[in-house]
Every structure is written in C-alpha cells, then in structure tokens.
Amino acid sequence: xxxxxxxISKLLDGTVAELDITPTMRxxxxxxxxxxxxxxxQATEATDKDCTIxxxxxxxxxxxxxxxxxxxxxxxxxxxxxRYLYDKDAVTKDDLKATEGxxxxxxxxxxxxxxxxxxxxxxxxxxxAWTLHYPDMHLDILPAIPxxxxxxxxxxxGDRHEHRWQHSNxxxxxxxxxxxxTELLAKIAESxxxxxxxxxPEFYIRTTLQRIVxxxxxxxxxxxxxxxxxxxxxxxxxxxxxxxxxxxxxxxTATVHAITHMDKHIKKINGRWWVENPVHPRENFADKxxxxxxxxxxxxxWLASIxxxxxxxxxxxxxxxxxxxxxxxxxxxxxxVKRAVAGLGAEMRGLREASNLTMRxxxxxxxxxxxxxxxxxxxxxxxx
Amino acid sequence: xxxxxxxxxxxxxxxxxxxxxxxxxxxxxxxxxxxTPVSRVYTLNIKYRxxxxxxxxxxxxxxxxxxxxxLLPHVYKGNVLCLHLPNExxxxxLLGHTIVPWTAEWLMYYELWLATDANWLGGGHxxxxxxxxxxxxxxxxxx
Numbered sequence: 001x002x003x004x005x006x007x008i009s010k011l012l013d014g015t016v017a018e019l020d021i022t023p024t025m026r027x028x029x030x031x032x033x034x035x036x037x038x039x040x041x042q043a044t045e046a047t048d049k050d051c052t053i054x055x056x057x058x059x060x061x062x063x064x065x066x067x068x069x070x071x072x073x074x075x076x077x078x079x080x081x082x083r084y085l086y087d088k089d090a091v092t093k094d095d096l097k098a099t100e101g102x103x104x105x106x107x108x109x110x111x112x113x114x115x116x117x118x119x120x121x122x123x124x125x126x127x128x129a130w131t132l133h134y135p136d137m138h139l140d141i142l143p144a145i146p147x148x149x150x151x152x153x154x155x156x157x158g159d160r161h162e163h164r165w166q167h168s169n170x171x172x173x174x175x176x177x178x179x180x181x182t183e184l185l186a187k188i189a190e191s192x193x194x195x196x197x198x199x200x201p202e203f204y205i206r207t208t209l210q211r212i213v214x215x216x217x218x219x220x221x222x223x224x225x226x227x228x229x230x231x232x233x234x235x236x237x238x239x240x241x242x243x244x245x246x247x248x249x250x251x252x253t254a255t256v257h258a259i260t261h262m263d264k265h266i267k268k269i270n271g272r273w274w275v276e277n278p279v280h281p282r283e284n285f286a287d288k289x290x291x292x293x294x295x296x297x298x299x300x301x302w303l304a305s306i307x308x309x310x311x312x313x314x315x316x317x318x319x320x321x322x323x324x325x326x327x328x329x330x331x332x333x334x335x336x337v338k339r340a341v342a343g344l345g346a347e348m349r350g351l352r353e354a355s356n357l358t359m360r361x362x363x364x365x366x367x368x369x370x371x372x373x374x375x376x377x378x379x380x381x382x383x384x
Numbered sequence: 385x386x387x388x389x390x391x392x393x394x395x396x397x398x399x400x401x402x403x404x405x406x407x408x409x410x411x412x413x414x415x416x417x418x419x420t421p422v423s424r425v426y427t428l429n430i431k432y433r434x435x436x437x438x439x440x441x442x443x444x445x446x447x448x449x450x451x452x453x454x455l456l457p458h459v460y461k462g463n464v465l466c467l468h469l470p471n472e473x474x475x476x477x478l479l480g481h482t483i484v485p486w487t488a489e490w491l492m493y494y495e496l497w498l499a500t501d502a503n504w505l506g507g508g509h510x511x512x513x514x515x516x517x518x519x520x521x522x523x524x525x526x527x
Contacts, residue, residue, distance in 0.1 A: 001421055321420055348493075348505075359488050362399075363399065363416065363417025376485075376486075378467060380457075380467065
C-alpha cells in the first residue's frame with residue numbers, strides 16, 4: 001500500500017466483503033431456491049401456467065449487503081421472482097398471490113419430510129412476496145406474470161398497497177448493470193472461457209462496481225438505521241452508482257467519484273424528481289420523493305455525510321491505522337471494519353512469511369523482495 | 385561478527401532519517417519510521433553494545449494502551465520492543481536488515497492491535513516473567 005487512499009480502499013473492500021454473501025452461502029441459497037423451483041415447476045406443469053424461479057435484486061447483481069447490528073451481521077435476504085405464464089387479464093393480483101402461497105405451503109410440508117437438509121422452517125406473507133425462512137437466510141419469492149409490453153423479460157407484479165400491476169425487469173436490469181463495467185464484462189467472459197460454459201451470472205463475480213454499490217448500501221443502512229422510512233431504496237442507490245461509475249479500479253477513488261457524480265443523474269422534470277429506470281423509461285426510481293419530500297432531503301443529507309466521511313478519512317495526517325479504522329467504523333460499523341482490519345493484518349503477515357515484504361527508507365512496508373531490505377521472518381515475543 | 389560501525393552503516397542506509405553515534409562502545413541510533421501510509425510517524429531509539437541485545441524503544445508518540453489493559457503487547461520491561469526469539473538474531477546480522485524492518489512491522493501490528501481491541505495479528509507468543517538480564521547472551525546456541 002503506497003498511499004492513504006489504497007489503505008482506505010483495502011479496508012472498505014474488507015468491510016463489505018464481510019457483509020457480502022460467502023461462496024458457500026451463495027451455493028446454499030442456489031440449492032435451496034432450485035429445490036423450490038423444481039417442486040413448483042412440477043406442481044404447475046399440468047396446469048399450463050408453469051412457473052420459473054429466478055433471482056433478482058442484490059443477489060443477482062452480486063451486491064449483497066447483510067444487515068448488521070452491534071453483535072455482528074444478520075441473516076441474508078435473497079430476492080426471487082416466480083413467474084407464472086398467466087395472461088394479465090386471466091388472473092388478479094390477489095389470486096396470483098394466493099396461488100403462490102398455497103404452492104409454497106405444499107412445498108414446505110413436502111420438503112420437511114423428503115429433503116430435510118434443504119427444507120425451510122416457516123412461510124410468512126409480506127406486502128408483495130411470500131417469504132421462506134431458513135436458519136440463516138430468507139428467500140423472498142415474488143409472484144409475477146409476463147409483461148406483454150416488455151418482451152421477453154418484462155414482468156408484472158402485485159403490491160398490497162398499489163392498485164395497479166407494477167412493472168419490473170430484473171433480467172433486463174442485470175444486463176444493463178453488467179454493461180456499466182468493462183471490468184465486470186471481462187471477468188464474466190474470462191469465467192465463461194475458463195469453465196467452458198455459455199453464460200456465467202454476475203453473482204459469481206466481484207468487481208469494483210459491485211463493491212462501490214456495497215460500500216454505498218452498507219453506509220446508507222447504518223445512516224438510516226433509526227429512520228428506515230426515509231432510507232433510499234437499494235435499486236435507486238445501485239442505479240445512481242452504476243450511472244456515475246467511470247471505470248476506476250481503485251475502490252476508494254471510484255466510490256468518491258461515484259458519490260460526487262450521482263447528482264448529475266437525478267433529474268427534475270416538470271417539477272418532479274426523476275431517476276429513470278434504465279430498462280423501463282416510464283418507471284421513476286425517485287417517484288416516492290415527490291410524494292414524501294423528506295426522502296429527497298434525507299438522501300442528500302446522507303450523500304453529504306458519506307462524501308465528508310471519505311474525504312475526511314483520506315485527509316487525516318498520519319493518524320495511525322487504528323484511528324482510520326475508528327473513523328470508518330462510524331460509517332460502516334465496528335464489527336465489519338474490525339474484520340477488515342484483521343484481514344489486512346493476516347495479509348501482511350502472509351507477505352512476510354512468503355518473503356515478499358520489504359521496507360522502504362521511510363519505514364513503509366510494501367510488497368517486494370528487494371535484497372537486503374526484505375523483511376526476514378521472525379517471531380514477536382516478550383513479556384505480555 | 386559485525387562491528388558497531390558496520391551496524392551503524394546498515395541503519396543509515398536503511399532509514400532515511402537515521403542518525404547514529406558510537407561512543408564508549410555503545411551504538412545509539414535515532415530514527416523515524418512510518419510503516420503504512422496512514423500510520424503515525426514514530427521516533428525510535430536503538431541502543432546496542434557488543435555482547436548485548438539491541439534494545440529498541442519508542443520515543444514519540446507515547447504508545448497508547450487499551451481501556452481494559454494497561455500493558456503494551458510484545459514488550460519487555462521498560463517497554464523495550466520484543467522483535468524476535470533469542471535464536472532468530474545473532475550479532476553477525478546487521479541491525480539495519482533485521483531489527484529495523486522488524487520494528488516497522490511491530491509498529492504496524494501495534495496499530496492493528498489497537499484497532500482490533502488487542503488482537504496481535506503479527507504472530508508470535510509471550511513468555512511471562514522472563515527478565516531480559518537472565519537470558520543467554522546473543523550468539524550462544526539456544527535451547
């Protein structure tokens with residue numbers, strides 16, 4: 001690490017990596033929802049309305065951030081769509097939701113006996129989705145039907161608080177998102193080559209753009225911990241970050257750039273706040289700001305807060321790693337930042353043990369094996 | 385075995401700010417080290433005489449401790465930094481190539497220890513109640 005910005009990048013990366021979904025949990029989630037999908041597909045096959053389950057939201061994009069509190073990180077929330085092949089006029093939102101609930105209840109009862117290792121423990125109902133509960137995660141399964149105006153991937157979904165069908169297009173959005181980052185496209189292509197497969201989803205990959213989204217969401221989650229009503233939606237933050245992203249691969253620099261340029265992508269059209277859904281121009285992710293003006297005010301207060309925090313931290317003059325970590329904890333939480341610090345320590349120790357650590361004439365420890373100033377292996381010792 | 389002048393040169397060459405003096409058989413060095421780009425800049429003293437162990441102490445800033453424990457990690461009495469096991473350094477190894485970079489590491493792990501509420505991430509272990517004067521002189525084979 002040669003600059004303060006690189007140190008902060010490393011700590012931010014470690015912090016959100018702690019809140020990210022691990023490969024093991026990712027594969028567990030996939031196994032669980034695949035089991036649900038297989039059962040439901042078989043159950044509905046005979047009816048001609050057969051359904052398909054696919055992931056959406058932050059799991060799909062590779063931008064998962066677990067909630068956290070003082071004790072550590074909480075359970076994972078995985079968002080899924082269950083798309084039934086109904087025509088819009090052939091079913092009501094309430095019937096669709098009721099059908100879904102019945103099928104999922106059947107699945108739960110079946111799984112508890114037949115596949116206990118994959119079985120959920122409980123089924124509950126939310127505003128739009130049904131939730132299957134597992135020991136360490138929730139699967140939120142949204143019933144949906146195809147949107148005839150947006151083929152092939154557009155969907156329509158119901159919401160208890162809304163009269164009309166709501167439009168969405170998670171598959172299209174995922175495709176748009178990946179195109180915002182050449183790094184992401186390149187890593188996907190490389191993974192497809194290496195594994196000799198036709199397509200690798202984003203959620204197997206992590207790049208700077210995804211990390212920026214995680215850094216921003218994690219900060220917002222803490223900032224609005226006592227004010228959840230005003231918290232900006234995940235899709236709004238993700239879209240603004242992706243629009244503002246310019247391709248930097250240093251996380252600190254890229255995050256500062258993104259938050260500094262977010263405002264450019266927030267429009268006011270005929271006096272109304274507008275952030276267009278890039279894959280559905282008539283959808284406005286800032287719509288709620290017009291109904292609840294406090295939310296726009298809170299968003300800009302949050303944006304100023306995260307901007308100040310990152311700038312202040314980079315400007316601290318030789319404060320000590322501990323003071324930098326303390327400052328970052330104010331924004332990202334003590335638990336996750338401490339884990340990032342531990343990761344940094346382990347990495348530095350690994351460099352020394354691999355004879356890949358050198359000291360510069362200022363005392364700066366960097367990677368390298370430059371002759372005499374290479375740091376030889378040794379064991380700390382002492383009375384305490 | 386290296387002489388004091390050779391040790392002094394090795395420190396001078398390794399650290400930009402080092403100032404060494406040799407008087408009455410004692411090498412004294414004052415230097416500053418900043419182990420990471422956000423670390424404090426530490427001022428250190430090294431004191432070494434032939435036949436003894438090199439002793440590194442932090443002059444500035446005063447090293448903070450954690451709220452629940454008044455003791456610093458990996459130090460001897462007098463807050464002399466403990467940087468190695470007895471058999472890991474012998475007087476033929478130049479101070480500038482061993483003790484000095486190990487000190488930079490100690491300072492970095494010290495800051496990480498503060499940041500993680502007493503997690504020493506640099507590896508190593510403690511031997512309680514071992515006064516330095518009781519230990520073997522350097523250069524002898526270790527048990």
